[in-house]
Amino acid sequence: MIFLTALSAVLLRDDSPAADCAVAVSSGETSPQLVPRAALLPAGSVGRQRRRVVEAVEGLGGPVGSVITGRFFERLTQRPSVVAYADRLALVTTPQPGRAVVDVVDVDRARTDWRVDLAGDPAWTTFTGGPVGEDLVLAFSGPQPSLLTLAGDSVPLVCGDLPRTGPSTLVRTDQAGSDVVVGSVGADGRRVVRLVDPATGKVGWTRHGRGALASVSVAGDLVLLARADSASLATGGAPTPGPGAWVEALSRSGGSQVWAHRGPAAALLTAGPDGSSYLLRTGGRPRVVALDARGRVRWTRPVPVGFRSAWLWADRLVLRGPDPRGGAMLRALDTSSGRPAWTVRARQAPPVGDSPRPGLGTPLVEDGTAWVPAPNGLLEVDVASGRATRHDSTARVDELLRLGDRAEGRVAVVSGTALLVTR
Numbered sequence: 001m002i003f004l005t006a007l008s009a010v011l012l013r014d015d016s017p018a019a020d021c022a023v024a025v026s027s028g029e030t031s032p033q034l035v036p037r038a039a040l041l042p043a044g045s046v047g048r049q050r051r052r053v054v055e056a057v058e059g060l061g062g063p064v065g066s067v068i069t070g071r072f073f074e075r076l077t078q079r080p081s082v083v084a085y086a087d088r089l090a091l092v093t094t095p096q097p098g099r100a101v102v103d104v105v106d107v108d109r110a111r112t113d114w115r116v117d118l119a120g121d122p123a124w125t126t127f128t129g130g131p132v133g134e135d136l137v138l139a140f141s142g143p144q145p146s147l148l149t150l151a152g153d154s155v156p157l158v159c160g161d162l163p164r165t166g167p168s169t170l171v172r173t174d175q176a177g178s179d180v181v182v183g184s185v186g187a188d189g190r191r192v193v194r195l196v197d198p199a200t201g202k203v204g205w206t207r208h209g210r211g212a213l214a215s216v217s218v219a220g221d222l223v224l225l226a227r228a229d230s231a232s233l234a235t236g237g238a239p240t241p242g243p244g245a246w247v248e249a250l251s252r253s254g255g256s257q258v259w260a261h262r263g264p265a266a267a268l269l270t271a272g273p274d275g276s277s278y279l280l281r282t283g284g285r286p287r288v289v290a291l292d293a294r295g296r297v298r299w300t301r302p303v304p305v306g307f308r309s310a311w312l313w314a315d316r317l318v319l320r321g322p323d324p325r326g327g328a329m330l331r332a333l334d335t336s337s338g339r340p341a342w343t344v345r346a347r348q349a350p351p352v353g354d355s356p357r358p359g360l361g362t363p364l365v366e367d368g369t370a371w372v373p374a375p376n377g378l379l380e381v382d383v384a385s386g387r388a389t390r391h392d393s394t395a396r397v398d399e400l401l402r403l404g405d406r407a408e409g410r411v412a413v414v415s416g417t418a419l420l421v422t423r
Contacts, residue, residue, distance in 0.1 A: 021159040022122065022144035028115040033091055033103045034069045034421065036110050050418075056353075056395035057420055060378050062371050063364060063400065063411050069110040070420035079417060085131045087404030088113065089412060089421070098123025102136070104154070107403060107410060107421040114154035120146075125168060132175055137198045145169040145184055149198045158201045165190045172216040174223075176252055179204065181223050185213040189243050193225065195255065205255035211244020219271035220293060222258060223250040226268035230309035238282040239265050247279060249295060259295025269310040270317070276335070278310060278317055288317070290338060299338035307331065313365050313383045316341055320360055323347075327375070328359040332386055342386025349374035353394035355416065364400040364411070373397040 040054060041047045054067050073079045080091040080103075091103045098120040104113045122143045129138035134152040139145070145162040162171065166186025173182045180198050185191035191213050195204035209225070214232040217224040225248045228239035239246070245260035247268050266279040266289065275293030280286060286305060290298040307321030316332040323329035327346025334341050349360070352375065361373030365383070372379040377393030378400075395415045403410035409423045 021148075022120055022124070022142075022146045022161055023138075023140060023148050023159060024119045024121070025148065025150075025156050025159065026117045026119075027154055028101065028117045030103070030112040030115045032110065033105050033112050034071050034089075034107065034110045034419070036069055037067050040067070040070055040072065040420075053395050053415060053418055054420065056377075056393045057397075057413050057415055057418075057422065060391050060393050060395070060397070060413075062369075062378060062380055062391060063366065063402070063409075064378075064413060065409055065411065065422040067420045068423050069107055070418060073417045073419075076417055079414075079419065082399065082401060082412060082414060082419060083130055084401045084403055084412070085136065086134075087408065087410060089401075089403065090131070090136060091419075100127070102150075104136075107412070116150065116154050118148070120144075128171070128173060130175070132180060132198055133178060135199060137180060139171045139173050139182060141169060141171040143168055145171050147182065147196070147198070147201075157199050160201060163192055165192060170213065172213055174216045174218045176218045176223070181216050181218060181252075183213050183216040183225060185211075191225075193223070193250065193255070195223075195252070207250060207255045207257075209244060209248070211248075212239075212242060215268060217268065217271050218252065219277060220273050220275035221252050222271075222275045222293060223252050223255075224248070224268060224271055224277055225250065228265075228267035230267065230269060233267050233280075233282070233308045239267055241265070247277065249275075249277075258293075261291065261295060267308075269308075269319075270312045272312050272335070278312070280308060280310075288319070288333065288338070290317075290335070301333060301338040303331070311363065311365075313363075313370055314368070316383055318370075330360065330372075330381070330386075344379070344381060344386055344388050346375075348388045349376040349379045349390065351375040352377055352392045353396060355396055357396050357398060361398060364402060366402070366406065371400060373400065 080093045083090040089105045094100045100118040103115045124140040124142035127140040136150045138148045149158040169184045171184050183193040189210045194206045212227045215226045215229040245262050246266040247261040249258040264281050264283045266281045269278045271277040277291045279289040288301045307319040310319045315335045319331045323346040330344040332341040356375040363370040363372040368383045370381040378391040380389040399414035401412040411422050413420045
């Protein structure tokens with residue numbers, strides 16, 4: 001989720017970042033990014049088209065309520081990345097390489113609370129991040145990796161360069177309570193991992209190592225460093241041999257090594273809050289390997305080819321992959337034994353509408369129910385039994401985000417070129 005390594009500058013609510021920070025931060029003039037429901041639906045043919053989308057979203061049911069605010073964008077490329085920021089939304093756009101704009105929006109008032117423009121010199125290649133408490137923490141990969149922490153009022157708390165491990169350093173992060181774990185790695189495999197307080201820049205511990213770094217994941221009292229994960233399998237295929245363990249577990253409190261998984265090639269699928277982890281062995285017939293917090297094998301289970309991503313829903317490991325009859329499917333395993341628990345097949349979520357999503361998206365899981373974006377609109381899956389209920393809609397559901405406390409009922413729905421907030 002976030003990232004860091006060697007902070008060279010710490011700002012204590014100063015309006016301008018340090019001169020040696022590669023990311024320049026400037027406060028931009030705020031303008032409305034979302035509008036109330038009534039303004040979404042102008043008169044004429046445009047209003048009629050939008051009304052069909054709004055009403056289709058409102059008809060989804062489940063966690064989705066009535067639209068209170070939102071926006072339609074002309075093209076998908078103009079739609080921002082959306083991050084849940086407590087009961088607000090952070091909208092991130094990248095109009096050109098090395099430049100980004102962050103707007104933080106109060107969805108109840110359809111008001112932009114603050115806006116910052118970020119510029120990099122030299123330009124970054126990618127950046128990632130998210131909220132940590134009241135702050136927004138961003139980590140930038142590229143020729144001069146950097147960490148930036150913005151306070152709830154857009155003021156920079158921390159802006160600093162990170163240690164470079166090559167001409168273009170890749171950064172991976174995750175949240176660890178009020179801290180962040182940040183890993184950086186260069187093309188030569190040299191990597192640095194640190195635990196950092198993003199509000200002060202104070203480094204808790206540092207560990208040096210070697211090997212590719214696809215992800216950094218906090219799992220209970222552990223920090224898992226994976227050479228391959230679901231994302232890297234999707235983009236680069238099966239992992240190739242190289243230095244270092246396939247997965248290394250560090251102590252979250254001190255950074256010392258707890259265990260390392262070597263042997264056959266393996267990618268980290270997901271991890272649990274108890275420190276358990278679930279790996280996919282890719283050599284030969286694919287197998288899921290479940291490890292406990294000490295790195296000991298609890299069980300293994302063969303899985304079909306193509307099941308390369310997974311979620312952990314309570315005591316179910318839910319694998320996502322292709323249905324032999326076409327489309328996507330879910331296969332759930334019991335986390336204690338690896339025994340098959342249930343299957344949801346593509347025929348249970350057939351395509352609906354003119355532009356259905358091609359497969360199953362990341363779910364919103366609450367109180368034993370998973371709400372899965374699907375070709376039919378939304379699929380309601382009971383976590384324990386796998387019982388699936390269709391919520392058909394002509395509106396394409398790309399993403400669901402819970403905003404703030406569940407009792408307040410806010411859910412953001414990303415649907416094609418539309419971003420709609422419901423309550």
